[in-house]
Amino acid sequence: MKLHEYQAKQLFRTYGIPVQRDAVIEHPEEIPGLSLRYPLVLKAQVLVGGRGKAGGIQLARTPEEAVERARAILGMEIRGERVRRVLVAEAVEIEQEHYLAFTVDRSARRLVFVASSMGGVDIEEIARTHPELVHKVVLDPLEGFLPFQARQVARRMGLRGESLVQFAQIAHALYRVCVDLDAELVEINPLARAEGKLVAVDAKVVVDENARFRHPDLPEDEEATELERMARRYDLSYVELSGDIAVIGNGAGLVMSTLDMVAHFGGRPANFLDVGGGASSEAMRHAVDIVLRKPGVRVLFINIFGGITRCDDIARGIVAARPAVPTIIRLVGTNEEEGRRILEEAGMAAFVDPEEAARHAVASARRS
């Protein structure tokens, strides 16, 4: 789950990572009351990327200007996400920009520290154009991140004196944030040098949803859509897509391959929904209900390969949900006969072959 910049910066402060003086506002009228030094930078608090290009970051030299800019930003929708808060910060004169982050290196199966003297741009871009400027240290899980490793990287980045010492301190504090919060990613981009001192101008923290039990005070995930949040309450894994064929299946891989099959035969999936292993008829009923709430869905395609999931439970859930759109079902595996009987009694049929079912779903979406 991604934190907002303002949330990440509040966290940084408690760990001693220098950030600009700032405030979060939800209404433009709050601006005159802020005791911040002008010029100010106003930043839309959204979780999608690319807010700068979308006009979500603006400079203001006077309170009047700031109110006007804040009003404009608060009215924006950036890549589908409505701006509800603006971070107002004292602008700094940036002399140089660095990059640093801790993240999970899946191949090494360890945490990795990544830093570059070339900040302010996408790290993937730097890695492509200037791989020699990207410094990586894979961390020993039992030793953790050691202070000398931070100094080594700082030196390789060309830092000296006060900057080198300060960089090492910030890197170490950022490591603490990563470990203490069970983060998948903590990133400062850019870490700017302004008036001779380093300051985190942006902040990104992605915490591991699976570790929420250790962090009961974490805010709710704002990135998820309403339907995605609703699905989560029933332990269903749902991702909204842009097509018109709603898809439900059991198992992440099977559902992904079902979306691929639909696309292969020329259809457009409306969503990904994995009911998980051993789904109850209740869970299945909720699944059908959720995917059909999305506007524009013409057809429902259910692809079940029962292992621990029982076909009779699935069939009962489908029948109870009474889908209001044409429904194509593929149902095989544990308790298959009973499942088919339940469907037949309700006037529904099921395919055995998933591809045949996918072709029918696509054809049905074209007709309706």
Place this chain on the structure above:
Amino acid sequence: MSILVDETTRVLVQGITGYQGAFHTARMLEFGTRVVAGVTPGRGGEWVHGVPVFDTVEEAVQATGATASCVFVPARFASDAVLEAVEAGLSPIVVITEHIPVHDAIRMVEAARRRGVHIIGPNCPGVTSAGKCKIGIMPNHLFRPGPVGLASRSGTLTYEIVASLTRAGIGQSTAVGMGGDPVIGTTFVELLEAFGQDPQTEVVVLVGEIGGAAEEEAAAYIRDFVRKPVVAYVAGRTAPPGKRMGHAGAVISGSEGTAQAKIEALQAAGVAVAELPSQVASLVARILAGRPVG
């Protein structure tokens, strides 16, 4: 032969008194797996489906000579349970538990590496050597002994592909569900190495999905070291970037982890890549019949 588990494997189930632990212990016993012990702290002295329960792994191993473990312990206690199994030297340690924090997984995997034992998972369906031993939750009836080794990041898709192989009259040596998390104990490269040395395995099937670089690493390893034919399927061609598709590890981040990149890497290494899951069985059949593919 087979890999990881066979008829001599003596299995301990951690979390045996829980709903899932008890249910799947019964299924494993039906399969013919030698489940010799269970562990649930505070429940030592009880029995589950005729299997004795102990309070600690140490005690269970001393009493029963267990050699491998199957972990059903809930996520917040799972890493402690896995470290207990690692300390006892059990291998493989098959971790069924879903939603284990990634920082915990990193520590578990490192501990196993230092002790020289294998972790399968977490968030996986387990390991099945057809006709010999099943550890985990794969459906019993799908498997027939034969020449195909499977390594997969997806559970249900493995069942789907195993079922279609069995229907086509093609059996399996060992099927390994590696798990859907970003950090897992055993991945394609280790399994390709094991299948390469297994005399029973004639063809290897890899089932991949979006996220990470395990398929690309497998491709590089196949190009340099694998002499047996490999067939692959990769799920998630139509997955959007930045969204987790069910599995914690199934996410395209930036330009990394797309199905397209994985498919291209595998094809460049000479792997026959199926476009639909059903094509896997026909590609394997062609290879076994000595006919060219691709």
